[in-house]
Structures are given as structure tokens and as C-alpha cells.
Amino acid sequence: MIILGIETSCDETSAAVVKDGKLVSNVTTAQLFHSKYGGVVPELASRAHQRRIVPAVEEALRVAGVTNRQLDAVSAVYGPGLVGAILVGLSFGKAMALGLGIPFVGVNHMEAHIFSNLIEDPKPGFPFLNLTVSGGHTQLVLVNDAFDYRILGETKDDAAGEAFDKVAKMLGIGYPGGPLIDKYAERGDPRWVNFPRPYLEEGSLEFSFSGLKTSVLYYLRRIGYQSSASRVKSINPTGYDEFLCNMCASFQAAVVDVLVHKTLLAAKRFSVKDITLAGGVAANSELRRRLMESATNVGYRVFVPKLEFCTDNGAMVAMVGYMKTKEGRTSSLELTAEPSLEL
Amino acid sequence: MTVLGIETSTAVCATGLSLEGRPAIERSLIESHIHSEKLLTLVQEVVSEAGISLTDVGAVAVSEGPGSFTGLRIGLSTAKGLCFTLRTPLVLVPTFEAIAEAARERYPDISGVVVAIDAKRDEFYVSKYAVTPTGVRLVEPLGILKADQVVRVAEGDSRTLVVTDSTERVSRGGGGSLVEHVHQFCRGSVVARVGRAKALKGESANLVSSEPLYLKDFVVRGSPVS
Numbered sequence: 001m002i003i004l005g006i007e008t009s010c011d012e013t014s015a016a017v018v019k020d021g022k023l024v025s026n027v028t029t030a031q032l033f034h035s036k037y038g039g040v041v042p043e044l045a046s047r048a049h050q051r052r053i054v055p056a057v058e059e060a061l062r063v064a065g066v067t068n069r070q071l072d073a074v075s076a077v078y079g080p081g082l083v084g085a086i087l088v089g090l091s092f093g094k095a096m097a098l099g100l101g102i103p104f105v106g107v108n109h110m111e112a113h114i115f116s117n118l119i120e121d122p123k124p125g126f127p128f129l130n131l132t133v134s135g136g137h138t139q140l141v142l143v144n145d146a147f148d149y150r151i152l153g154e155t156k157d158d159a160a161g162e163a164f165d166k167v168a169k170m171l172g173i174g175y176p177g178g179p180l181i182d183k184y185a186e187r188g189d190p191r192w193v194n195f196p197r198p199y200l201e202e203g204s205l206e207f208s209f210s211g212l213k214t215s216v217l218y219y220l221r222r223i224g225y226q227s228s229a230s231r232v233k234s235i236n237p238t239g240y241d242e243f244l245c246n247m248c249a250s251f252q253a254a255v256v257d258v259l260v261h262k263t264l265l266a267a268k269r270f271s272v273k274d275i276t277l278a279g280g281v282a283a284n285s286e287l288r289r290r291l292m293e294s295a296t297n298v299g300y301r302v303f304v305p306k307l308e309f310c311t312d313n314g315a316m317v318a319m320v321g322y323m324k325t326k327e328g329r330t331s332s333l334e335l336t337a338e339p340s341l342e343l
Numbered sequence: 344m345t346v347l348g349i350e351t352s353t354a355v356c357a358t359g360l361s362l363e364g365r366p367a368i369e370r371s372l373i374e375s376h377i378h379s380e381k382l383l384t385l386v387q388e389v390v391s392e393a394g395i396s397l398t399d400v401g402a403v404a405v406s407e408g409p410g411s412f413t414g415l416r417i418g419l420s421t422a423k424g425l426c427f428t429l430r431t432p433l434v435l436v437p438t439f440e441a442i443a444e445a446a447r448e449r450y451p452d453i454s455g456v457v458v459a460i461d462a463k464r465d466e467f468y469v470s471k472y473a474v475t476p477t478g479v480r481l482v483e484p485l486g487i488l489k490a491d492q493v494v495r496v497a498e499g500d501s502r503t504l505v506v507t508d509s510t511e512r513v514s515r516g517g518g519g520s521l522v523e524h525v526h527q528f529c530r531g532s533v534v535a536r537v538g539r540a541k542a543l544k545g546e547s548a549n550l551v552s553s554e555p556l557y558l559k560d561f562v563v564r565g566s567p568v569s
Binding site (some may be wrong): 053 | 421423550
């Protein structure tokens with residue numbers, strides 16, 4: 001069974017092919033131009049998908065060594081995400097299915113992130129606990145079985161990735177914030193500033209990163225950062241670099257502490273053996289290292305997807321598409337974009 | 344050659360077939376926000392009414408704009424998906440040319456058609472076509488004008504028809520021209536017919552790089568998401 005997966009829910013145009021449950025291609029083009037606006041501009045993202053969708057799908061088929069006509073189903077994300085962006089991949093995918101006379105499978109983007117851990121061996125065993133962390137989401141999910149989920153906790157305000165982007169903006173180091181903060185933090189002292197850890201009430205599995213972001217803002221104001229950054233930079237570049245590294249390490253440590261703490265709490269409460277990590281922030285080296293270390297120390301198995309499966313990708317979509325097609329869970333060609341779709 | 348036409352530039356979601364030596368077939372719905380849901384159903388309906396298979400379609404013609412960005416996005420992405428799998432040429436039909444052609448079909452006695460579609464911020468996308476016995480010919484190229492300038496383009500000529508999505512605002516400007524609402528002229532079969540003429544002349548579009556005719560450059564205002 002050969003399935004095509006299409007992902008265009010935000011700023012990555014991606015397509016992939018899964019053949020009998022094995023990934024045979026995954027082609028992703030990131031829209032790097034958004035960095036100059038300090039965030040994803042929805043209209044520009046939608047326009048870029050329109051220019052990139054055919055080459056992405058063509059290349060995914062070519063690398064997989066299959067033709068259109070060998071496909072058994074086409075799957076595409078229908079939410080959550082940016083509506084204009086979703087509509088490009090979804091309309092294209094549905095039209096392909098009609099043109100080929102094969103089933104169409106609509107895929108939930110959040111479900112696809114969870115499946116990014118089921119692409120390669122070794123795979124977690126059900127039930128497992130999944131933490132999805134990205135620019136748009138922070139979610140702890142108990143995965144009882146494929147397509148049987150229970151959301152244990154979500155963010156009440158900013159997603160973890162959003163906090164990274166906003167703090168990077170305050171520091172003036174650029175966009176996207178995640179990889180940049182990660183890079184500076186490698187050389188910094190995480191105890192340099194003791195930012196508050198938003199654990200919320202005792203035992204809570206909910207998240208909140210908005211207050212932490214404000215703490216960083218107040219700290220920067222207190223030391224007069226905005227006004228002196230360029231001066232410090234010009235008279236003491238080494239000191240400035242050290243300052244950025246220490247700030248990034250301190251902020252990142254606060255986020256990672258909370259994510260790891262709540263993940264372990266949930267794992268214990270729901271007696272799972274396996275923990276998975278997913279989403280763009282799963283690419284953060286400190287989060288990967290700390291979760292791996294803390295969880296394995298107390299006997300859990302931790303699964304972290306390869307970097308190309310953390311950020312948005314067609315592979316995870318094709319994988320859900322494959323599982324759903326196998327179970328006959330196909331969609332109507334009248335399926336439309338649902339920007340606020342929940343798991 | 345059988346050509347499938349797709350028209351999604353306004354609140355009308357329409358499909359049509361232009362067939363060799365047979366009357367045209369078309370389907371349409373007038374409702375905002377249903378295009379993504381209903382477009383392929385309307386494609387299936389015209390194909391089945393014609394008693395043909397999608398694989399008999401020789402080209403897909405899509406109304407390229409100007410118009411609703413979301414509508415155009417759905418229409419073109421769908422057309423690309425069909426062309427990519429059916430291996431047929433993609434033909435881009437200027438939306439206003441198809442509208443003017445539909446107006447000529449309805450009112451053969453008019454001498455000209457001005458198409459004026461709301462471009463927001465008190466502006467209109469406008470172009471003017473002269474009506475000839477065999478078709479329409481562009482005389483005023485596509486531009487962006489203020490509401491009061493639209494009527495000036497029609498020159499108060501009683502044989503010039505103004506087609507718009509804002510009949511009240513345009514009529515208020517005065518002038519002796521007849522003003523009609525655009526929706527009745529957004530027709531899938533006309534897009535198919537105009538597209539067929541282009542396809543027969545070999546005027547197909549690039550499947551990869553084709554984009555809707557947005558006309559307005561997008562200017563980033565306010566904060567982006569995330």
C-alpha cells in the first residue's frame with residue numbers, strides 16, 4: 001500500500017511517501033523568508049505554498065520511485081494551522097485523489113506530530129505518554145492506541161515555542177527563536193538568572209509560559225538592556241556574547257525544567273513505560289538531553305524523533321494516512337480546513 | 344477537446360464543461376466559505392451529467408483573478424491537483440474576461456462591459472471590454488480605481504453594462520449605464536469556453552509556478568503570527 005502525505009499547515013511545504021508502513025521519501029522546503037518579519041506572515045506563507053506544492057509532491061514521488069498512478073491514497077493536513085496555508089495542500093491533495101480515483105484521508109496535524117515517533121524503529125509501545133511542543137502548541141497526551149488519545153494538559157497561554165520566539169525578539173537575536181536560543185545556551189550558565197518556573201498548582205499538568213516571558217522582559221528592563229545593548233556590544237563584544245549566552249541558558253533552563261517535571265509527573269500518574277517527544281521544540285538539544293537523562297534514570301524509555309520529523313513534515317502525515325487507510329478511515333472530498341481543530 | 348472550468352473568485356463557486364459540439368454544462372452555488380467543501384462535488388456533478396469520465400478532460404481552465412484571495416487559492420490549488428494527476432494542461436483565464444464574455448452572452452446588444460470588483464479600502468479592480476460579434480476585446484486594462492472613477496470609465500454610455508459586486512455604491516455614482524450584479528456572470532462553463540479557446544491556441548500555463556492574479560502586492564501590516 002503506497003500513501004502520499006502532504007503538509008502545508010504553517011511555513012513548511014512538505015510531501016512524503018509511505019510504502020507498506022515504511023517511509024520511502026520526505027521532502028520539506030522551509031520558507032526562510034519569514035525571518036525578516038520576525039514571524040510567519042500567513043498570506044505570504046499561503047502564496048509560497050502555491051508555488052512549492054507541485055515540486056514538493058513531484059520530488060517526494062521521484063525519491064520514492066513511484067508514480068502518481070501507483071498511489072493507493074492521498075493524505076493531507078486539514079487542521080489545526082493557518083487556514084490559507086492549509087487550503088493549498090488540502091485542495092491539491094483532494095483534487096489528486098479525485099483525479100486518480102483513490103481515497104482521500106484528512107489528517108489532524110497534532111495527531112501527525114504524535115505519529116512522528118512511529119516512523120522509525122525502535123517504536124514506543126502503547127499506551128505511551130507524548131509531549132508535543134512547538135510554536136503553536138504545548139500538549140501532554142496519553143496515547144492509549146493509534147487514534148485513541150486523552151489530552152492530559154495544555155498551555156493556558158503561550159506555547160513553549162512561542163515563548164522562545166518572543167524572548168529571542170526581546171534579546172534582539174532574530175527569528176525563529178528556538179534554534180538561536182538553543183545555540184547561545186550551549187555556552188551559557190543556566191543558573192545565571194533564576195527565572196521563575198511556572199509549575200502552576202501542585203500536581204497540575206497544564207502549562208503557562210506567558211509569565212516567564214514577562215519575567216524575562218522585566219529583568220531586561222531592570223538592567224536597562226534595550227538602551228545599552230548596542231553600546232555594550234560595541235565596547236565589549238565578548239561581554240555581550242557572554243551575556244546573551246547566560247540569558248538564553250537561564251531562560252531555556254526554566255522552560256525545560258517545567259516540561260520535564262510535568263512529563264515525568266504524568267508518566268508516573270498514568271503508569272506508562274514509554275515517553276515520546278514531538279514538535280518543533282523537540283529539536284531543542286537541552287530538552288532532548290534532559291528528558292532522556294531524567295526519564296531513563298527512573299526507568300522510562302524515551303523516544304525522540306529525528307530532527308527532520310520534529311519540525312512540520314509530510315512523513316508524519318503520510319504515516320497517519322497509511323494507518324487510517326489501512327483501517328478504512330478515509331475522508332469525504334468535502335472535508336474542509338479547520339484552523340482550530342483539536343486532537 | 345473537453346475543457347473543465349473552475350470559477351471561485353467571488354462568493355460564487357462554479358464549475359462547467361465546454362464540450363465539442365455539445366451544449367455546455369455547469370453547476371454553481373452562491374455562498375461564502377463553502378468553496379473548499381463543495382468545489383470537487385460540483386466538478387463530479389458536471390462530469391457525471393456529461394456522461395464522461397474525468398480522464399476525458401483535455402484541459403483544466405481556472406479563473407485566475409483578481410478576486411478573493413482564499414477563493415482563488417482553492418480554485419488554483421484544486422486545478423493544479425487535477426492537472427498533475429490527469430496530466431492535462433492548466434489554462435489560466437482572466438476572471439474579468441470570463442465575466443465580460445458571460446455578460447455579452449446575456450446581453451448581445453451592449454457595446455461594452457466594465458467589470459468593477461471591490462478591492463477593499465474603498466478601491467475597485469476595474470477593466471473595460473468592447474463587445475464584438477464574436478467575443479470581447481480588452482480596451483481598458485486592469486487597474487485599481489476609486490469608486491467614483493468606476494462610473495467615469497463607463498462614460499455614461501447607456502449601451503455599456505457595468506458589472507460589479509457593489510451595485511449600490513457604483514449606481515450611486517450616477518451615469519446612464521446599466522449596472523448589474525456580478526454573481527450571475529461568474530460561470531464555470533464560460534471559464535471553460537474561454538479556456539478552451541486558449542488551450543486550442545496552445546496558451547497553457549506553468550503548472551509549478553502559476554499563481555493567482557493577486558493584483559495587489561501584499562503589504563505586511565501589524566504583527567505576524569507566532
